[in-house]
Amino acid sequence: MILLRLALRSLLNRRLTVALTIFATALSVGLFLGVEKVRTGARSSFADTVSGVDLIVGARSGPVQLLLYSVFRIGNATNNITWESYEDIAAMQGVDWIVPLSLGDSHRGFRVLGTTREYFTRYRYRGGQPLAFAAGGRFDDLFDAVIGADVAAALGYRLGDPLVVAHGLASFSLHDDAPFRVAGILEKTGTPVDRTVHVSLAAIEAIHIDWQSGARASGARLDPDAVRQLELRPQAITAALVGLDSRLGVFRLQRAINDYPEEPLLAVLPGVALQELWSVVGVAETALAGVSAMVVATALLGMAAMILAGLNERRREMAILRAVGARPRVVVGLLLLEAGLISAAGAALGLGTVYGGLAIAQPFLDSAWGLYIPIEAPGAGELGVLAAVVAAGTAAGLIPAWRAYRMSLADGMTVMQ
Amino acid sequence: MPAPPPALEISGLRFAWPAGRRGAGFALAVGELAIARGERVFLHGPSGSGKSTLLALICGILAPQAGEIRLAGAPFSALSAARRDRMRAERLGIVFQMFNLLPYASVLDNVLLPLAFAPERARRVGPDRRAEARRLLAALGLPEAALAAASAARLSVGQQQRVAVARALIGGPEIVVADEPTSALDAGTRAAFMDLLFAQVAAAGATLLMVSHDAGLAARFDRSLALDRIARTEAAA
Numbered sequence: 001m002i003l004l005r006l007a008l009r010s011l012l013n014r015r016l017t018v019a020l021t022i023f024a025t026a027l028s029v030g031l032f033l034g035v036e037k038v039r040t041g042a043r044s045s046f047a048d049t050v051s052g053v054d055l056i057v058g059a060r061s062g063p064v065q066l067l068l069y070s071v072f073r074i075g076n077a078t079n080n081i082t083w084e085s086y087e088d089i090a091a092m093q094g095v096d097w098i099v100p101l102s103l104g105d106s107h108r109g110f111r112v113l114g115t116t117r118e119y120f121t122r123y124r125y126r127g128g129q130p131l132a133f134a135a136g137g138r139f140d141d142l143f144d145a146v147i148g149a150d151v152a153a154a155l156g157y158r159l160g161d162p163l164v165v166a167h168g169l170a171s172f173s174l175h176d177d178a179p180f181r182v183a184g185i186l187e188k189t190g191t192p193v194d195r196t197v198h199v200s201l202a203a204i205e206a207i208h209i210d211w212q213s214g215a216r217a218s219g220a221r222l223d224p225d226a227v228r229q230l231e232l233r234p235q236a237i238t239a240a241l242v243g244l245d246s247r248l249g250v251f252r253l254q255r256a257i258n259d260y261p262e263e264p265l266l267a268v269l270p271g272v273a274l275q276e277l278w279s280v281v282g283v284a285e286t287a288l289a290g291v292s293a294m295v296v297a298t299a300l301l302g303m304a305a306m307i308l309a310g311l312n313e314r315r316r317e318m319a320i321l322r323a324v325g326a327r328p329r330v331v332v333g334l335l336l337l338e339a340g341l342i343s344a345a346g347a348a349l350g351l352g353t354v355y356g357g358l359a360i361a362q363p364f365l366d367s368a369w370g371l372y373i374p375i376e377a378p379g380a381g382e383l384g385v386l387a388a389v390v391a392a393g394t395a396a397g398l399i400p401a402w403r404a405y406r407m408s409l410a411d412g413m414t415v416m417q
Numbered sequence: 418m419p420a421p422p423p424a425l426e427i428s429g430l431r432f433a434w435p436a437g438r439r440g441a442g443f444a445l446a447v448g449e450l451a452i453a454r455g456e457r458v459f460l461h462g463p464s465g466s467g468k469s470t471l472l473a474l475i476c477g478i479l480a481p482q483a484g485e486i487r488l489a490g491a492p493f494s495a496l497s498a499a500r501r502d503r504m505r506a507e508r509l510g511i512v513f514q515m516f517n518l519l520p521y522a523s524v525l526d527n528v529l530l531p532l533a534f535a536p537e538r539a540r541r542v543g544p545d546r547r548a549e550a551r552r553l554l555a556a557l558g559l560p561e562a563a564l565a566a567a568s569a570a571r572l573s574v575g576q577q578q579r580v581a582v583a584r585a586l587i588g589g590p591e592i593v594v595a596d597e598p599t600s601a602l603d604a605g606t607r608a609a610f611m612d613l614l615f616a617q618v619a620a621a622g623a624t625l626l627m628v629s630h631d632a633g634l635a636a637r638f639d640r641s642l643a644l645d646r647i648a649r650t651e652a653a654a
């Protein structure tokens with residue numbers, strides 16, 4: 001008991017160096033835990049984006065590529081799927097619902113998604129939550145658009161505002177003769193939906209009527225009212241989200257789509273594609289975790305160096321302890337205790353830093369990157385990391401402890417000051 | 418009835434420091450030496466003559482390369498290092514020349530420190546250890562205000578030496594070993610310190626072995642030994 005008190009008072013006596021060492025350890029531990037939190041947060045955010053979808057269908061390419069362009073609006077499809085194929089899939093046995101996705105146009109930097117009204121009821125995010133409207137509702141008219149929360153916030157759109165869709169993703173050629181109208185604004189979801197302008201499939205067709213292979217047919221003008229009279233049937237879509245009657249049939253349906261004879265198609269399970277994505281980025285994640293582990297190791301070695309540097313001044317202490325009957329192992333134990341206390345304080349403060357930082361940054365991460373990191377009690381993994389830090393710190397304490405042991409044996413009773 | 422064994426016996430002792438950072442090597446040999454229980458012995462010799470080395474051997478901090486040291490008839494130097502440490506904690510109280518105290522610890526914790534390693538001494542002190550520490554400090558003339566100091570480092574050197582004596586005496590060890598305890602004190606405090614040391618060692622019924630290069634202190638002791646008489650020493654060239 002008295003020894004623990006002495007160790008604490010000895011640390012207190014060197015409070016400045018000890019505090020700096022604790023801070024260094026805390027920062028490194030905070031970095032390590034923070035990286036882990038962001039990593040798991042990013043994974044669950046990605047997984048949350050596709051909850052409730054059983055299969056994603058697109059033209060044949062890689063599963064990760066399909067997942068990225070269809071759901072996350074990252075990259076582009078190499079090929080479309082024809083409307084006939086879409087209808088065939090919709091008619092396949094076991095399909096409960098199917099929602100088409102047609103990508104390729106943009107509005108002031110935001111992607112435009114052509115889809116059906118069913119999209120708004122079928123799409124689920126963050127543990128099965130459905131989309132909700134902050135204002136307005138689904139599109140009714142051909143030129144109605146539903147915009148995500150970020151689009152509304154960034155462009156300052158309100159219900160009824162007009163918007164013009166650009167052909168292609170970063171083009172100046174505007175479909176300006178067919179202005180859309182904001183019919184609905186969605187609540188914030190923390191998913192790519194927030195950055196998407198949704199219109200009907202028919203509208204996508206409509207704005208391309210007078211376009212032939214990417215360039216405007218000369219002279220032709222589009223009269224919105226005339227277009228409304230047309231029967232617009234989509235030629236092709238980019239991808240489709242599929243829900244099943246029963247998840248048991250998912251592999252059978254997947255095989256059926258992959259073997260579809262008319263056209264090379266690819267159906268992927270979102271979870272499986274995500275796994276594949278993680279195995280791709282896993283290398284970077286491991287590297288990041290490795291780097292932050294090295295930072296922790298650096299901090300702990302710094303602590304060992306700090307204790308080591310202080311030893312010479314403390315030879316007296318060791319001699320006094322030996323004189324009153326302390327065995328050399330008590331001297332060693334005291335130094336290990338010191339190292340353990342510093343690393344425990346660093347680990348605890350690091351954990352506090354992570355939670356404090358999270359409490360401050362959570363809303364920002366969510367709104368800026370759609371990265372929702374829940375604040376919850378530390379899990380077994382995190383406690384394991386903390387325990388490992390304390391253990392490693394104590395082990396690092398072996399270096400000064402061993403030196404103190406040698407010194408106290410060599411000093412005898414008199415210490416040269 | 419046979420006479421009780423001496424508090425301390427040395428026979429055929431030999432020890433050598435290897436050449437190293439602290440010197441070119443030093444060897445010490447003591448043939449026979451006995452100190453009776455309750456005796457107050459003064460050991461003097463010039464600086465560097467090996468007094469502290471001999472004390473470290475007597476205290477069991479160093480182990481002799483040959484010969485034996487016995488405490489109250491029981492083997493001491495022949496014990497394992499761990500058992501020597503334990504026996505030192507139980508039976509010896511040590512006062513250094515200076516820097517006796519853990520500077521960051523409180524005065525009371527400094528006094529109570531040996532009890533952490535000496536259960537027998539702790540048992541003798543009884544349940545209220547702090548009261549006993551206070552009693553000793555008061556008997557050694559440490560002002561009440563000094564006790565309240567945040568850490569022992571705040572005390573004057575003279576006060577620190579008194580705290581060191583209290584630490585050496587708590588729990589009633591058999592032998593008090595003091596290595597030049599007065600050399601950091603000025604002449605005035607020195608006499609007062611010696612008076613208190615003698616009184617409290619006598620009150621505890623302890624044996625006292627004190628070392629100094631100041632032969633002028635010898636008169637107050639029962640016996641005075643010159644190191645070069647009891648020991649052969651040899652410093653490498």
Ligand SMILES: Nc1ncnc2c1ncn2[C@@H]1O[C@H](COP(=O)(O)OP(=O)(O)O)[C@@H](O)[C@H]1O
Pocket residue numbers: 410411412414434435437439440441442443462463464465466467468469470471652
């Ligand atoms: N820890 C040590 N390591 C090596 N040599 C030492 C050590 N302590 C003392 N010596 C040597 O032993 C000799 C006697 O020193 P010491 O016992 O301290 O003398 P005194 O106490 O009489 O001044 C010196 O020559 C010194 O160099």
Ligand SMILES: [Mg+2]
Pocket residue numbers: 414468469470596
């Ligand atoms: Mg000396």
